[in-house]
Amino acid sequence: xxxxxxxxxxxxxxxxxxxxxxxxxxxxxxxxxxxxxxxxxxxxxxxxxxxxxxxxxxxxxxxxxxxxxxxxxxxxxxxxxxxxxxxxxxxxxxxxxxxxxxxxxxxxxxxxxxxxxxxxxxxxxxxxxxxxxxxxxxxxxxxxxxxxxxxxxxxxxxxxxxxxxxxxxxxxxxxxxxxxxxxxxxxxxxxxxxxxxxxxxxxxxxxxxxxxxxxxxxxxxxxxxxxxxxxxxxxxxxxxxxxxxxxxxxxxxxxxxxxxxxxxxxxxxxxxxxxxxxxxxxxxxxxxxxxxxxxxxxxxxxxxxxxxxxxxxxxxxxxxxxxxxxxxxxxxxxxxxxxxxx
Amino acid sequence: xxxxxxxxxxxxxxxxxxxxxxxxxxxxxxxxxxxxxxxxxxxxxxxxxxxxxxxxxxxxxxxxxxxxxxxxxxxxxxxxxxxxxxxxxxxxxxxxxxxxxxxxxxxxxxxxxxxxxxxxxxxxxxxxxxxxxxxxxxxxxxxxxxxxxxxxxxxxxxxxxxxxxxxxxxxxxxxxxxxxxxxxxxxxxxxxxxxxxxxxxxxxxxxxxxxxxxxxxxx
Numbered sequence: 223x224x225x226x227x228x229x230x231x232x233x234x235x236x237x238x239x240x241x242x243x244x245x246x247x248x249x250x251x252x253x254x255x256x257x258x259x260x261x262x263x264x265x266x267x268x269x270x271x272x273x274x275x276x277x278x279x280x281x282x283x284x285x286x287x288x289x290x291x292x293x294x295x296x297x298x299x300x301x302x303x304x305x306x307x308x309x310x311x312x313x314x315x316x317x318x319x320x321x322x323x324x325x326x327x328x329x330x331x332x333x334x335x336x337x338x339x340x341x342x343x344x345x346x347x348x349x350x351x352x353x354x355x356x357x358x359x360x361x362x363x364x365x366x367x368x369x370x371x372x373x374x375x376x377x378x379x380x381x382x383x384x385x386x387x388x389x390x391x392x393x394x395x396x397x398x399x400x401x402x403x404x405x406x407x408x409x410x411x412x413x414x415x416x417x418x419x420x421x422x423x424x425x426x427x428x429x430x431x432x433x434x435x436x437x438x439x440x441x442x443x444x445x446x447x448x449x450x451x452x453x454x455x456x457x458x459x460x461x462x463x464x465x466x467x468x469x470x471x472x473x474x475x476x477x478x479x480x481x482x483x484x485x486x487x488x489x490x491x492x493x494x495x496x497x498x499x500x501x502x503x504x505x506x507x508x509x510x511x512x513x514x515x516x517x518x519x520x521x522x523x524x525x526x527x528x529x530x531x532x533x534x535x536x537x538x539x540x541x542x543x544x545x546x547x548x549x550x551x552x553x554x555x556x557x558x559x560x561x562x563x564x
Numbered sequence: 565x566x567x568x569x570x571x572x573x574x575x576x577x578x579x580x581x582x583x584x585x586x587x588x589x590x591x592x593x594x595x596x597x598x599x600x601x602x603x604x605x606x607x608x609x610x611x612x613x614x615x616x617x618x619x620x621x622x623x624x625x626x627x628x629x630x631x632x633x634x635x636x637x638x639x640x641x642x643x644x645x646x647x648x649x650x651x652x653x654x655x656x657x658x659x660x661x662x663x664x665x666x667x668x669x670x671x672x673x674x675x676x677x678x679x680x681x682x683x684x685x686x687x688x689x690x691x692x693x694x695x696x697x698x699x700x701x702x703x704x705x706x707x708x709x710x711x712x713x714x715x716x717x718x719x720x721x722x723x724x725x726x727x728x729x730x731x732x733x734x735x736x737x738x739x740x741x742x743x744x745x746x747x748x749x750x751x752x753x754x755x756x757x758x759x760x761x762x763x764x765x766x767x768x769x770x771x772x773x774x775x776x777x778x779x780x781x782x783x
Contacts, residue, residue: 279691281687281690281691301695304693305693305694305695306693307693308691308693309692309693311691312691312692313688313691313692315688317682317684319682319684319685319687319688320685320688321685321688321689321703321706321707322685322707323706323707323709323710323780324706332689332692332694332702333692333693335702336692336693336694336698337693364782377688380688380692381691381692383692384692384693390691
């Protein structure tokens with residue numbers, strides 16, 4: 223059974239400009255998140271992903287639908303039960319949200335105090351967490367003395383204090399530079415692999431999904447428009463929004479202005495070949511073209527890696543006899559997807 | 565100058581009276597002002613114990629009483645002061661009136677300082693399972709402590725101001741001293757002595773407040 227399971231969840235707010243109207247922030251979302259995975263939810267701002275993640279620990283209440291966390295229905299829980307639920311669901315934030323008036327140690331100890339953990343045990347656990355996130359030396363520092371990456375590591379330690387089974391990461395790297403992002407994502411991976419904690423990552427950055435997620439849901443206007451394994455969703459995107467996200471990490475099929483520029487610079491017909499993991503023999507494609515006596519050059523595209531699997535698109539400009547091009551095209555079509563740019 | 569020396573015991577008594585009125589008004593008004601400001605903050609729409617009715621009622625009450633000029637407030641409150649304290653005259657009666665006035669002023673300062681606490685920090689505390697009351701007392705108040713101390717320092721200086729006026733109506737203190745022995749006796753050195761005493765008092769308050777706030781804010 224899924225660790226987190228959402229069925230037909232909606233969340234509506236009264237419209238601030240017209241109180242009688244309701245705005246749907248979440249519009250009928252169903253998702254299953256398995257124990258042990260890193261599940262990515264990607265979407266542009268306003269897509270509803272931050273609201274969605276807050277439904278899981280009930281910081282926001284759902285308007286309708288069912289939310290099961292570890293088999294328990296969240297939507298009907300009372301305040302006291304919700305507090306118990308939250309001890310098992312850690313959360314980290316874009317702006318870190320550390321307690322500025324408390325030291326690093328006191329920040330990490332706070333959830334333990336809330337949970338009623340005795341002092342000696344609290345000290346032991348905080349030391350353990352400080353070592354885990356590599357901040358033992360900073361125990362007595364205050365948040366305003368730390369860098370962004372260090373702050374997020376404190377945030378992670380605080381979220382893990384009560385040994386939750388689930389960690390919610392709400393744009394956890396969006397306020398960090400690329401290098402620090404990489405470092406924090408590495409730490410999240412470690413949390414997942416070494417502690418077996420299920421992580422739900424909210425982001426608008428494809429990079430984040432590519433680096434750590436195993437499965438992904440793409441959100442737009444409060445709905446999940448696509449979901450599945452990261453590789454299959456991003457190697458074969460069905461929606462425009464998904465394609466735009468994919469294009470931020472790998473160049474796809476040229477269109478519009480880009481295509482016009484390519485046409486100006488390169489004679490011949492332009493084709494785009496999809497390169498998918500394993501079965502697409504790139505060398506076969508080039509062999510066919512050569513054998514047909516065609517001359518060609520690579521003019522656009524890119525190949526990337528998602529969880530060790532290759533995918534991408536290569537665009538080639540081919541010159542030669544039309545008949546030869548047609549037969550080579552047919553032969554390549556049998557191997558992989560090839561489209562001619564129009 | 566001789567007069568200053570002659571009235572020195574009176575000056576010291578007056579300073580002592582001012583300290584008495586001011587510190588009790590701060591303690592009592594500060595305490596109830598903190599509670600009133602806290603309730604205003606937590607019941608404000610969108611906040612942690614949102615309650616539109618309570619917020620609206622308290623908001624109106626504070627809006628009505630806070631801007632009343634202190635002199636009018638003081639004389640208008642006389643009947644109530646007589647009921648509560650037993651007399652409308654004297655320093656203790658003034659402590660009551662000033663506590664009431666300070667409470668309304670302080671409630672707004674408390675509310676405004678609490679509003680600077682980032683909602684994200686409150687959300688973070690909620691996300692680890694802290695109850696609403698626990699969040700108020702262990703996160704919101706402690707996050708706002710530095711600015712609160714500065715706010716109270718500001719109020720304390722305003723209370724010194726009030727105390728001088730209150731004293732001239734129905735009590736003692738430096739205001740009465742300056743008026744009786746200085747102004748009415750056309751004795752400028754004595755007025756200036758009262759002025760110096762009050763400047764020293766206010767400077768000490770300012771210094772202590774700033775020092776404490778810096779310590780809390782670690783800056």
